[in-house]
Amino acid sequence: MEKFFETIVAPGAVDFMLYIGVILLKVIVVVVIALLHVAFATYFERKVMARMQLRIGPREVGPFGLLQPFADGIKLFFKEDIIPANADKPIFYLAPIIFFASALTSLSVLPFFSGFVVADINIGLLFLLAMSSLGAYGIMMAGWASDSKFAFLGGLRSASQIISYEIAIGLSLVGVIIMAGSLNLSDIVIAQHNYPTGMFAIPQFLGFAVFLVAALAETNRLPFDLPEAESELVAGYFTEYSGFRFAMFFLGEYTGMLIMSSIATLCFLGGWTIPAFITNFLPFLSYVPGIVWFLAKVYFLMFCYYWVRSTFPRYRYDQLMAIGWKVLIPLALANIVLTGLVKSLSKGLQ
Amino acid sequence: MPTEYLPILIFLMIALAFGLGALLLGEAFRMKRPYAEKLMPYESGNLPVGEPRQRFSIRFYIIAMLFVVFDVEAVFLYPWAVVFDEIGLFAFIEMVIFIIILLVGYIYAWKKEAFVWD
Numbered sequence: 001m002e003k004f005f006e007t008i009v010a011p012g013a014v015d016f017m018l019y020i021g022v023i024l025l026k027v028i029v030v031v032v033i034a035l036l037h038v039a040f041a042t043y044f045e046r047k048v049m050a051r052m053q054l055r056i057g058p059r060e061v062g063p064f065g066l067l068q069p070f071a072d073g074i075k076l077f078f079k080e081d082i083i084p085a086n087a088d089k090p091i092f093y094l095a096p097i098i099f100f101a102s103a104l105t106s107l108s109v110l111p112f113f114s115g116f117v118v119a120d121i122n123i124g125l126l127f128l129l130a131m132s133s134l135g136a137y138g139i140m141m142a143g144w145a146s147d148s149k150f151a152f153l154g155g156l157r158s159a160s161q162i163i164s165y166e167i168a169i170g171l172s173l174v175g176v177i178i179m180a181g182s183l184n185l186s187d188i189v190i191a192q193h194n195y196p197t198g199m200f201a202i203p204q205f206l207g208f209a210v211f212l213v214a215a216l217a218e219t220n221r222l223p224f225d226l227p228e229a230e231s232e233l234v235a236g237y238f239t240e241y242s243g244f245r246f247a248m249f250f251l252g253e254y255t256g257m258l259i260m261s262s263i264a265t266l267c268f269l270g271g272w273t274i275p276a277f278i279t280n281f282l283p284f285l286s287y288v289p290g291i292v293w294f295l296a297k298v299y300f301l302m303f304c305y306y307w308v309r310s311t312f313p314r315y316r317y318d319q320l321m322a323i324g325w326k327v328l329i330p331l332a333l334a335n336i337v338l339t340g341l342v343k344s345l346s347k348g349l350q
Numbered sequence: 351m352p353t354e355y356l357p358i359l360i361f362l363m364i365a366l367a368f369g370l371g372a373l374l375l376g377e378a379f380r381m382k383r384p385y386a387e388k389l390m391p392y393e394s395g396n397l398p399v400g401e402p403r404q405r406f407s408i409r410f411y412i413i414a415m416l417f418v419v420f421d422v423e424a425v426f427l428y429p430w431a432v433v434f435d436e437i438g439l440f441a442f443i444e445m446v447i448f449i450i451i452l453l454v455g456y457i458y459a460w461k462k463e464a465f466v467w468d
Contacts, residue, residue, distance in 0.1 A: 318467035
Protein backbone atom coordinates (compact mmCIF):
# COMPACT_ATOMS: atom_id res chain seq x y z
CA MET A 1 0.00 0.00 0.00
CA GLU A 2 2.77 2.37 0.97
CA LYS A 3 4.66 1.42 -2.18
CA PHE A 4 1.61 2.33 -4.23
CA PHE A 5 1.40 5.80 -2.71
CA GLU A 6 5.09 6.39 -3.14
CA THR A 7 4.72 5.93 -6.90
CA ILE A 8 2.34 8.91 -6.89
CA VAL A 9 3.97 11.24 -4.36
CA ALA A 10 7.60 11.93 -3.54
CA PRO A 11 9.44 9.33 -1.42
CA GLY A 12 9.24 10.09 2.29
CA ALA A 13 6.04 12.05 1.81
CA VAL A 14 3.93 9.22 3.26
CA ASP A 15 5.88 9.32 6.50
CA PHE A 16 5.51 13.07 6.60
CA MET A 17 1.77 12.89 5.99
CA LEU A 18 1.40 10.26 8.71
CA TYR A 19 3.34 12.51 11.08
CA ILE A 20 1.08 15.45 10.28
CA GLY A 21 -1.98 13.20 10.58
CA VAL A 22 -1.01 12.09 14.10
CA ILE A 23 -0.52 15.72 15.16
CA LEU A 24 -3.86 16.69 13.60
CA LEU A 25 -5.62 13.89 15.45
CA LYS A 26 -4.02 14.91 18.74
CA VAL A 27 -4.91 18.56 18.22
CA ILE A 28 -8.53 17.78 17.36
CA VAL A 29 -8.89 15.50 20.40
CA VAL A 30 -7.49 18.23 22.68
CA VAL A 31 -9.64 20.96 21.13
CA VAL A 32 -12.87 18.95 21.31
CA ILE A 33 -12.29 17.77 24.87
CA ALA A 34 -11.21 21.22 26.02
CA LEU A 35 -14.27 22.86 24.48
CA LEU A 36 -16.52 20.30 26.15
CA HIS A 37 -14.86 21.14 29.46
CA VAL A 38 -15.33 24.83 28.78
CA ALA A 39 -19.01 24.26 27.98
CA PHE A 40 -19.52 22.35 31.20
CA ALA A 41 -17.51 24.91 33.15
CA THR A 42 -20.32 27.37 32.41
CA TYR A 43 -22.89 24.84 33.62
CA PHE A 44 -20.79 24.10 36.69
CA GLU A 45 -20.49 27.82 37.43
CA ARG A 46 -24.23 28.38 37.20
CA LYS A 47 -24.96 25.38 39.41
CA VAL A 48 -22.35 26.29 42.04
CA MET A 49 -23.38 29.93 42.18
CA ALA A 50 -27.04 28.99 42.31
CA ARG A 51 -26.44 26.69 45.26
CA MET A 52 -24.44 29.38 47.04
CA GLN A 53 -27.36 31.77 46.59
CA LEU A 54 -29.96 29.18 47.67
CA ARG A 55 -31.26 28.71 44.14
CA ILE A 56 -31.39 25.54 42.08
CA GLY A 57 -29.77 26.65 38.84
CA PRO A 58 -30.35 25.18 35.36
CA ARG A 59 -32.43 21.98 35.45
CA GLU A 60 -34.89 22.03 32.55
CA VAL A 61 -32.71 20.98 29.60
CA GLY A 62 -31.76 17.32 29.91
CA PRO A 63 -31.24 15.44 33.19
CA PHE A 64 -30.19 17.91 35.94
CA GLY A 65 -29.96 20.56 33.22
CA LEU A 66 -26.83 18.88 31.87
CA LEU A 67 -27.64 19.79 28.27
CA GLN A 68 -27.94 23.48 29.12
CA PRO A 69 -24.54 24.45 27.62
CA PHE A 70 -25.51 22.87 24.31
CA ALA A 71 -28.85 24.65 24.31
CA ASP A 72 -27.03 27.94 24.92
CA GLY A 73 -24.53 27.19 22.19
CA ILE A 74 -27.22 26.34 19.63
CA LYS A 75 -29.17 29.45 20.57
CA LEU A 76 -26.13 31.70 20.14
CA PHE A 77 -25.26 30.01 16.85
CA PHE A 78 -28.61 30.96 15.32
CA LYS A 79 -28.79 34.46 16.81
CA GLU A 80 -28.65 37.47 14.55
CA ASP A 81 -25.16 38.95 14.20
CA ILE A 82 -25.61 42.68 14.75
CA ILE A 83 -22.72 44.89 13.66
CA PRO A 84 -22.96 48.59 14.59
CA ALA A 85 -23.21 50.82 11.54
CA ASN A 86 -20.12 52.88 12.38
CA ALA A 87 -18.00 49.95 13.53
CA ASP A 88 -14.51 49.46 12.13
CA LYS A 89 -15.59 46.31 10.29
CA PRO A 90 -12.37 44.34 9.63
CA ILE A 91 -11.15 44.86 13.20
CA PHE A 92 -14.60 44.13 14.57
CA TYR A 93 -14.61 40.80 12.69
CA LEU A 94 -11.08 39.84 13.68
CA ALA A 95 -11.17 40.66 17.40
CA PRO A 96 -13.16 37.66 18.70
CA ILE A 97 -11.22 35.27 16.48
CA ILE A 98 -7.87 36.52 17.80
CA PHE A 99 -9.09 36.38 21.39
CA PHE A 100 -10.47 32.87 21.02
CA ALA A 101 -7.61 31.44 18.97
CA SER A 102 -4.93 32.77 21.32
CA ALA A 103 -6.73 31.29 24.32
CA LEU A 104 -7.19 27.95 22.59
CA THR A 105 -3.60 27.73 21.29
CA SER A 106 -2.29 27.91 24.85
CA LEU A 107 -3.67 24.40 25.29
CA SER A 108 -1.04 23.03 22.92
CA VAL A 109 1.78 23.10 25.49
CA LEU A 110 -0.14 21.82 28.52
CA PRO A 111 0.81 18.28 29.58
CA PHE A 112 -2.49 16.75 30.70
CA PHE A 113 -0.87 13.58 31.97
CA SER A 114 2.51 11.92 31.78
CA GLY A 115 3.74 12.15 28.19
CA PHE A 116 0.56 13.55 26.66
CA VAL A 117 1.29 16.99 25.32
CA VAL A 118 0.67 18.26 21.80
CA ALA A 119 3.86 20.33 21.53
CA ASP A 120 6.61 19.45 24.00
CA ILE A 121 8.65 22.65 23.70
CA ASN A 122 11.37 23.66 26.15
CA ILE A 123 9.91 27.14 26.76
CA GLY A 124 6.35 26.03 27.54
CA LEU A 125 5.78 28.46 30.38
CA LEU A 126 7.04 31.44 28.38
CA PHE A 127 4.78 30.43 25.50
CA LEU A 128 1.76 30.37 27.79
CA LEU A 129 2.51 33.88 29.06
CA ALA A 130 3.02 35.12 25.51
CA MET A 131 -0.33 33.68 24.43
CA SER A 132 -2.16 35.16 27.38
CA SER A 133 -0.81 38.60 26.44
CA LEU A 134 -1.98 38.08 22.86
CA GLY A 135 -5.55 37.86 24.17
CA ALA A 136 -5.25 41.51 25.22
CA TYR A 137 -5.03 42.45 21.53
CA GLY A 138 -8.42 40.90 20.87
CA ILE A 139 -9.89 42.89 23.75
CA MET A 140 -8.34 46.19 22.68
CA MET A 141 -9.41 45.67 19.08
CA ALA A 142 -12.96 44.84 20.16
CA GLY A 143 -13.08 47.95 22.36
CA TRP A 144 -11.76 50.19 19.63
CA ALA A 145 -13.77 48.83 16.72
CA SER A 146 -17.20 48.72 18.39
CA ASP A 147 -17.91 52.46 18.13
CA SER A 148 -19.42 52.49 21.60
CA LYS A 149 -18.32 54.37 24.71
CA PHE A 150 -18.84 51.36 26.95
CA ALA A 151 -16.81 49.09 24.72
CA PHE A 152 -14.05 51.70 24.36
CA LEU A 153 -13.68 52.29 28.10
CA GLY A 154 -14.01 48.59 28.83
CA GLY A 155 -11.30 47.75 26.32
CA LEU A 156 -8.93 50.36 27.79
CA ARG A 157 -9.51 49.23 31.33
CA SER A 158 -9.15 45.62 30.41
CA ALA A 159 -5.92 46.13 28.50
CA SER A 160 -4.24 48.07 31.28
CA GLN A 161 -5.49 45.59 33.88
CA ILE A 162 -4.18 42.62 31.91
CA ILE A 163 -0.74 44.15 31.33
CA SER A 164 -0.46 45.18 34.98
CA TYR A 165 -1.22 41.72 36.30
CA GLU A 166 0.80 40.05 33.57
CA ILE A 167 3.92 41.29 35.38
CA ALA A 168 2.76 39.86 38.71
CA ILE A 169 2.01 36.50 37.05
CA GLY A 170 5.32 36.44 35.24
CA LEU A 171 7.31 37.28 38.38
CA SER A 172 5.40 34.86 40.62
CA LEU A 173 6.43 31.98 38.36
CA VAL A 174 10.16 32.79 38.51
CA GLY A 175 10.42 31.10 41.91
CA VAL A 176 9.02 27.90 40.40
CA ILE A 177 11.51 28.10 37.54
CA ILE A 178 14.40 28.51 39.97
CA MET A 179 13.28 25.41 41.87
CA ALA A 180 12.60 23.32 38.76
CA GLY A 181 15.47 24.64 36.63
CA SER A 182 13.36 24.42 33.49
CA LEU A 183 10.61 26.19 31.55
CA ASN A 184 9.23 22.92 30.21
CA LEU A 185 5.97 22.15 31.99
CA SER A 186 6.52 18.39 32.12
CA ASP A 187 9.96 18.94 33.69
CA ILE A 188 8.41 21.28 36.26
CA VAL A 189 5.88 18.61 37.24
CA ILE A 190 8.58 15.94 37.52
CA ALA A 191 10.75 18.30 39.57
CA GLN A 192 7.85 18.72 41.98
CA HIS A 193 7.35 14.99 42.22
CA ASN A 194 11.01 14.60 43.19
CA TYR A 195 10.78 17.41 45.71
CA PRO A 196 10.06 16.29 49.34
CA THR A 197 6.72 18.11 49.62
CA GLY A 198 5.56 16.89 46.19
CA MET A 199 4.11 20.31 45.40
CA PHE A 200 5.75 23.69 44.93
CA ALA A 201 2.73 25.34 46.53
CA ILE A 202 4.25 24.72 49.97
CA PRO A 203 7.77 26.17 49.55
CA GLN A 204 6.44 28.71 47.05
CA PHE A 205 3.37 29.75 49.03
CA LEU A 206 4.12 33.44 48.39
CA GLY A 207 4.36 32.91 44.65
CA PHE A 208 1.25 30.72 44.71
CA ALA A 209 -0.78 33.37 46.52
CA VAL A 210 0.37 36.09 44.12
CA PHE A 211 -0.40 33.83 41.15
CA LEU A 212 -3.92 33.02 42.35
CA VAL A 213 -4.85 36.67 42.88
CA ALA A 214 -3.26 37.78 39.62
CA ALA A 215 -4.96 34.95 37.71
CA LEU A 216 -8.35 36.31 38.76
CA ALA A 217 -7.45 39.72 37.37
CA GLU A 218 -5.77 38.34 34.26
CA THR A 219 -8.95 36.52 33.21
CA ASN A 220 -11.17 39.54 34.04
CA ARG A 221 -13.04 37.64 36.72
CA LEU A 222 -14.69 38.91 39.85
CA PRO A 223 -13.67 40.59 42.11
CA PHE A 224 -11.50 42.23 39.43
CA ASP A 225 -14.00 42.25 36.56
CA LEU A 226 -13.83 46.03 36.16
CA PRO A 227 -13.67 45.86 32.33
CA GLU A 228 -17.14 44.35 32.26
CA ALA A 229 -18.60 45.86 35.42
CA GLU A 230 -22.29 45.49 34.62
CA SER A 231 -23.39 48.40 36.76
CA GLU A 232 -21.24 50.96 34.96
CA LEU A 233 -19.96 49.60 31.64
CA VAL A 234 -22.85 47.30 30.60
CA ALA A 235 -20.68 44.44 29.29
CA GLY A 236 -17.39 46.26 28.72
CA TYR A 237 -15.48 45.52 25.54
CA PHE A 238 -18.06 43.11 24.12
CA THR A 239 -21.13 45.31 24.65
CA GLU A 240 -21.74 45.53 20.89
CA TYR A 241 -21.09 41.87 20.15
CA SER A 242 -23.97 39.50 19.67
CA GLY A 243 -24.63 35.96 18.53
CA PHE A 244 -21.68 33.71 17.86
CA ARG A 245 -19.10 36.50 18.08
CA PHE A 246 -20.18 37.06 21.65
CA ALA A 247 -19.99 33.29 22.19
CA MET A 248 -16.36 33.36 21.06
CA PHE A 249 -15.44 35.97 23.65
CA PHE A 250 -17.30 33.92 26.21
CA LEU A 251 -15.55 30.68 25.22
CA GLY A 252 -12.20 32.48 25.15
CA GLU A 253 -12.72 33.81 28.66
CA TYR A 254 -13.60 30.40 30.05
CA THR A 255 -10.73 28.77 28.18
CA GLY A 256 -8.52 31.40 29.80
CA MET A 257 -9.80 30.39 33.22
CA LEU A 258 -9.17 26.75 32.40
CA ILE A 259 -5.62 27.59 31.31
CA MET A 260 -4.86 29.69 34.39
CA SER A 261 -6.12 26.82 36.57
CA SER A 262 -3.96 24.42 34.57
CA ILE A 263 -0.85 26.59 34.97
CA ALA A 264 -1.47 26.78 38.72
CA THR A 265 -1.95 23.00 38.81
CA LEU A 266 1.19 22.29 36.77
CA CYS A 267 3.48 24.83 38.45
CA PHE A 268 2.32 24.74 42.04
CA LEU A 269 0.12 21.70 42.69
CA GLY A 270 2.17 18.95 41.09
CA GLY A 271 0.20 18.48 37.85
CA TRP A 272 -0.78 14.87 37.28
CA THR A 273 1.29 13.52 40.20
CA ILE A 274 0.43 13.22 43.86
CA PRO A 275 2.99 13.82 46.62
CA ALA A 276 5.10 10.77 47.43
CA PHE A 277 4.28 10.90 51.16
CA ILE A 278 0.60 10.37 50.34
CA THR A 279 1.27 7.36 48.08
CA ASN A 280 3.57 5.90 50.74
CA PHE A 281 0.75 6.19 53.22
CA LEU A 282 -2.07 5.08 50.90
CA PRO A 283 -0.36 2.99 48.17
CA PHE A 284 -3.56 2.21 46.23
CA LEU A 285 -3.83 5.88 45.20
CA SER A 286 -0.87 5.49 42.85
CA TYR A 287 -3.05 3.32 40.58
CA VAL A 288 -5.38 6.23 39.86
CA PRO A 289 -4.51 7.55 36.38
CA GLY A 290 -2.72 10.91 36.25
CA ILE A 291 -5.42 12.63 34.23
CA VAL A 292 -7.84 12.16 37.14
CA TRP A 293 -5.54 14.02 39.52
CA PHE A 294 -4.91 16.72 36.96
CA LEU A 295 -8.62 17.30 36.32
CA ALA A 296 -9.47 17.13 40.03
CA LYS A 297 -6.94 19.88 40.79
CA VAL A 298 -8.04 21.98 37.83
CA TYR A 299 -11.68 21.65 38.80
CA PHE A 300 -10.93 22.55 42.38
CA LEU A 301 -9.28 25.77 41.18
CA MET A 302 -12.20 26.45 38.84
CA PHE A 303 -14.49 25.99 41.81
CA CYS A 304 -12.42 28.60 43.67
CA TYR A 305 -13.08 31.04 40.80
CA TYR A 306 -16.84 30.60 41.33
CA TRP A 307 -16.47 30.64 45.08
CA VAL A 308 -14.62 33.96 44.97
CA ARG A 309 -17.16 35.30 42.49
CA SER A 310 -20.12 34.60 44.74
CA THR A 311 -18.34 35.78 47.90
CA PHE A 312 -16.55 39.06 47.22
CA PRO A 313 -17.82 42.42 46.01
CA ARG A 314 -16.10 44.16 43.12
CA TYR A 315 -13.03 46.34 43.72
CA ARG A 316 -12.74 49.93 42.54
CA TYR A 317 -10.38 50.58 39.67
CA ASP A 318 -7.84 52.51 41.76
CA GLN A 319 -7.85 49.67 44.31
CA LEU A 320 -7.29 47.17 41.53
CA MET A 321 -4.24 49.05 40.26
CA ALA A 322 -2.95 49.55 43.80
CA ILE A 323 -3.17 45.81 44.52
CA GLY A 324 -1.41 44.92 41.31
CA TRP A 325 1.42 47.43 41.44
CA LYS A 326 1.92 48.09 45.15
CA VAL A 327 1.24 44.67 46.68
CA LEU A 328 1.60 41.83 44.21
CA ILE A 329 4.73 42.98 42.35
CA PRO A 330 6.81 43.69 45.52
CA LEU A 331 5.63 40.36 46.98
CA ALA A 332 6.60 38.52 43.80
CA LEU A 333 10.03 40.20 43.77
CA ALA A 334 10.54 39.35 47.44
CA ASN A 335 9.62 35.76 46.61
CA ILE A 336 12.28 35.62 43.89
CA VAL A 337 15.01 36.98 46.17
CA LEU A 338 13.95 34.64 48.99
CA THR A 339 13.89 31.59 46.74
CA GLY A 340 17.28 32.48 45.31
CA LEU A 341 18.72 33.03 48.79
CA VAL A 342 17.40 29.73 50.18
CA LYS A 343 18.57 27.85 47.10
CA SER A 344 22.08 29.38 47.26
CA LEU A 345 22.37 28.76 50.99
CA SER A 346 21.23 25.15 50.78
CA LYS A 347 23.73 24.59 48.00
CA GLY A 348 26.45 26.24 50.07
CA LEU A 349 25.70 23.93 53.01
CA GLN A 350 26.10 20.85 50.85
CA MET B 351 14.51 23.10 11.96
CA PRO B 352 12.61 23.36 15.26
CA THR B 353 10.03 20.70 14.48
CA GLU B 354 8.57 20.70 17.99
CA TYR B 355 6.88 24.00 17.10
CA LEU B 356 5.01 22.46 14.15
CA PRO B 357 2.14 21.16 16.34
CA ILE B 358 1.65 24.69 17.70
CA LEU B 359 1.31 26.04 14.17
CA ILE B 360 -1.22 23.33 13.35
CA PHE B 361 -3.04 24.03 16.60
CA LEU B 362 -3.20 27.74 15.82
CA MET B 363 -4.51 27.06 12.32
CA ILE B 364 -7.20 24.72 13.64
CA ALA B 365 -8.23 27.28 16.27
CA LEU B 366 -8.48 29.99 13.61
CA ALA B 367 -10.34 27.65 11.27
CA PHE B 368 -12.77 26.75 14.04
CA GLY B 369 -13.50 30.40 14.72
CA LEU B 370 -13.80 31.43 11.09
CA GLY B 371 -15.67 28.27 10.14
CA ALA B 372 -18.28 28.64 12.86
CA LEU B 373 -18.88 32.26 11.93
CA LEU B 374 -19.09 31.60 8.18
CA LEU B 375 -21.27 28.51 8.61
CA GLY B 376 -23.59 30.42 10.91
CA GLU B 377 -23.96 33.08 8.24
CA ALA B 378 -26.05 30.61 6.20
CA PHE B 379 -28.45 29.85 9.06
CA ARG B 380 -28.91 33.00 11.06
CA MET B 381 -31.47 35.61 10.21
CA LYS B 382 -30.49 39.07 9.12
CA ARG B 383 -32.97 41.90 9.53
CA PRO B 384 -30.92 45.01 10.17
CA TYR B 385 -32.46 48.47 10.41
CA ALA B 386 -30.96 51.80 11.44
CA GLU B 387 -32.07 51.72 15.07
CA LYS B 388 -30.74 48.21 15.61
CA LEU B 389 -27.33 49.16 14.23
CA MET B 390 -26.92 52.10 16.61
CA PRO B 391 -24.38 51.67 19.40
CA TYR B 392 -25.94 50.75 22.72
CA GLU B 393 -26.43 53.62 25.11
CA SER B 394 -29.12 52.44 27.51
CA GLY B 395 -31.89 53.19 25.06
CA ASN B 396 -30.93 56.84 24.54
CA LEU B 397 -29.63 58.34 21.35
CA PRO B 398 -25.80 58.20 21.44
CA VAL B 399 -24.24 61.49 22.51
CA GLY B 400 -20.81 62.63 21.33
CA GLU B 401 -17.87 60.72 19.95
CA PRO B 402 -17.44 57.18 21.25
CA ARG B 403 -13.66 57.25 20.79
CA GLN B 404 -12.90 60.07 23.14
CA ARG B 405 -9.76 61.31 24.87
CA PHE B 406 -8.81 59.20 27.84
CA SER B 407 -6.71 59.46 30.95
CA ILE B 408 -2.93 59.80 30.64
CA ARG B 409 -2.65 57.13 33.36
CA PHE B 410 -3.20 54.40 30.81
CA TYR B 411 -0.09 55.51 28.90
CA ILE B 412 2.00 55.54 32.08
CA ILE B 413 0.85 52.03 32.93
CA ALA B 414 1.75 50.89 29.42
CA MET B 415 5.26 52.35 29.75
CA LEU B 416 5.81 50.82 33.18
CA PHE B 417 4.60 47.51 31.78
CA VAL B 418 7.32 47.54 29.15
CA VAL B 419 10.01 48.12 31.81
CA PHE B 420 8.81 45.44 34.19
CA ASP B 421 7.90 42.87 31.58
CA VAL B 422 11.38 43.12 30.10
CA GLU B 423 12.66 42.60 33.63
CA ALA B 424 10.59 39.43 33.93
CA VAL B 425 11.92 38.23 30.58
CA PHE B 426 15.49 38.82 31.82
CA LEU B 427 14.75 36.88 34.99
CA TYR B 428 13.48 33.79 33.15
CA PRO B 429 16.74 32.54 31.59
CA TRP B 430 18.56 33.46 34.80
CA ALA B 431 16.12 31.32 36.80
CA VAL B 432 16.54 28.34 34.44
CA VAL B 433 20.33 28.18 34.85
CA PHE B 434 20.34 29.30 38.49
CA ASP B 435 21.48 25.89 39.69
CA GLU B 436 24.53 25.82 37.43
CA ILE B 437 25.98 29.25 38.23
CA GLY B 438 24.99 29.42 41.91
CA LEU B 439 25.91 32.26 44.27
CA PHE B 440 27.45 34.52 41.64
CA ALA B 441 24.17 34.55 39.70
CA PHE B 442 22.25 35.29 42.84
CA ILE B 443 24.33 38.37 43.74
CA GLU B 444 24.22 39.54 40.14
CA MET B 445 20.44 39.33 40.09
CA VAL B 446 20.03 41.04 43.44
CA ILE B 447 21.96 43.99 42.00
CA PHE B 448 19.71 43.93 38.93
CA ILE B 449 16.57 43.87 41.07
CA ILE B 450 17.90 46.71 43.28
CA ILE B 451 18.47 48.89 40.21
CA LEU B 452 14.91 48.21 39.14
CA LEU B 453 13.63 48.85 42.64
CA VAL B 454 15.09 52.35 42.50
CA GLY B 455 13.03 53.02 39.38
CA TYR B 456 10.03 51.38 41.00
CA ILE B 457 10.27 53.57 44.10
CA TYR B 458 10.67 56.61 41.86
CA ALA B 459 7.50 55.69 39.98
CA TRP B 460 5.71 55.11 43.27
CA LYS B 461 6.82 58.50 44.69
CA LYS B 462 5.79 60.19 41.43
CA GLU B 463 2.34 58.69 42.09
CA ALA B 464 2.28 56.68 38.87
CA PHE B 465 0.12 54.05 40.59
CA VAL B 466 -2.43 56.52 41.99
CA TRP B 467 -5.74 56.83 40.19
CA ASP B 468 -8.07 59.67 40.98
